[in-house]
Amino acid sequence: MKKTEELSQYEKLCLMLSDLEELAKEEADGHLTIMRFTTGWKVMLGTPEMTIELSPTPECDIIGGGYAQVGGLKTFESLEEAIQSVWCGPEKCSCEVKQ
Numbered sequence: 001m002k003k004t005e006e007l008s009q010y011e012k013l014c015l016m017l018s019d020l021e022e023l024a025k026e027e028a029d030g031h032l033t034i035m036r037f038t039t040g041w042k043v044m045l046g047t048p049e050m051t052i053e054l055s056p057t058p059e060c061d062i063i064g065g066g067y068a069q070v071g072g073l074k075t076f077e078s079l080e081e082a083i084q085s086v087w088c089g090p091e092k093c094s095c096e097v098k099q
Contacts, residue, residue, distance in 0.1 A: 016083045040075040041082035
């Protein structure tokens with residue numbers, strides 16, 4: 001295997017995704033969510049609750065808590081930074097992206 005500094009950006013991302021998948025298997029029953037929005041990337045272990053229960057009156061519709069959960073995730077410019085944030089935790093996201 002190549003040394004880390006010799007890996008291409010693609011190879012580094014593949015390693016990060018593989019590590020993230022293993023972490024998801026250990027901590028979230030294998031579930032992980034990767035999202036790309038206009039403003040950037042968001043990654044989380046687990047699956048957000050995105051159900052909507054419609055009622056006869058729209059003001060009584062129940063929207064799953066996943067919308068707030070996704071909205072509360074920090075947005076990152078790169079996928080690599082978003083993946084790294086899963087290991088850092090929400091209060092420690094100033095750490096460096098794994099190379």
